[in-house]
Amino acid sequence: MRILVIGSGGREHAIAWKISQSKIVSKVYVFPGNAGIDVDNQLIRIQVSGSVSNEHIGKLVNENNIDMVVIGPEGFLVTGLVDYLKEKGLPVVGPTKAVAALEGSKIFSKVFMRDNGIPTANFEIFYDYEKACDYIKGSKFPIVIKANGLAGGKGVFVVETEEDALRTLHHIMKERTLGEAGSSVVIEEFMAGFEVSFIVLTDGRNIVRFPICQDYKNLSDSGKGPNTGGMGAHYPLPFLNENMLSKFEEEIVRPVLRGVENMGHVYKGFLYCGLMVSESGEARVLEFNCRLGDPETQLLMLLMKGDLLPLLEKACREDEFSLSEVTTEFWHQKAGLCVVASAKGYPGEARKGDVIEVNSHIEDLPDIKVFHSGTEILDGNLITSGGRVLTISGIGESKDVLRNVVYKKMSQVKFDGKHYRNDIGLTEIREK
């Protein structure tokens, strides 16, 4: 099969790398990709200058005789690339536009959860700034303010005081610092507990669970600093057990599939449930994403021992429900860890153009892999070109052993302004 992976992050590098090992693949293309794709002999990068429309991608698909498209980032899902390619009769992994509103609109997502009895934080919706201000003035803190639209992980604010909340609301709704994404907001109850990333692949009826892991969202150690797209991830999470996972599947994933069916659609593709798990093991949904996570994928693709491609192929067959559960042998029974190196300025405006030096032996261990995100090649040099620059991922016998290896490898990557967290895999992260 000839596969096109769409996206330019570490997630897409990891997906493409994994697919390239499939028994049934002939070529893997990545669009628009990054320098990691350029230097990987198994992968072919397609670059196009200027803006890219669905029609443009349709043309790339035809020109390269692509058999299946895998979409990494949410933007393409929310603007209907899946619908467009499906209309052309092309298999594509990911939900259609109507379903991707579960990620694209916080309001849609919260109302969907309420209507389908899916546990989540209590919330109110505001289209009007003054009404939102009044609500804040009568609230108990902390509360969480969420811009309705997509904001690249920057649209959610946990606020501790009334003053902070009013200032945040002003930024979102009046100054429109997040653009149209902030024309309406959800204000919700703060939930305490352990945050986990529960990701499944589904054909609409059958579910393949991926190892449940934890993403470190804050920029700096011990949960300090601003929220980011994710600075690292780890697996396993000893506070979870099989009973709890089955319950999450029954009480959260199944109702999503049923709810989508009731809307007259079928959920096909990845469903990422961001969950807050309480001390007693009850989970409530923080958010749904209609795609794999970044950097979770950089870890999950290493933990996956079996072939991803046949699963993807089954998950996108129209009017078919042939995806079957995988056995435990499908996954390495190992611990996993990944650490992200980010550029100066991230998660704000990140500096570009810093030259990256990577020790040539960095991938000399079989279970260690470097996945690129914001990298390019300029005049023969590898340079930074985005906020999250690369991820070093590893699997091994224990997180302690892995921490030594991954962090040693991290010290072999050098660029001005390089930042990473030192505490990935050290503690389970918990909201107090």
Ligand code: AMP
């Ligand atoms: P979201 O994009 O909705 O998942 O929010 C981004 C991050 O904000 C989450 O990963 C949590 O760390 C935090 N967060 C969001 N909603 C809540 C909530 N109701 N209670 C506590 N933390 C939250």
Ligand code: GLY
């Ligand atoms: N790492 C969080 C996300 O991909 O949304």
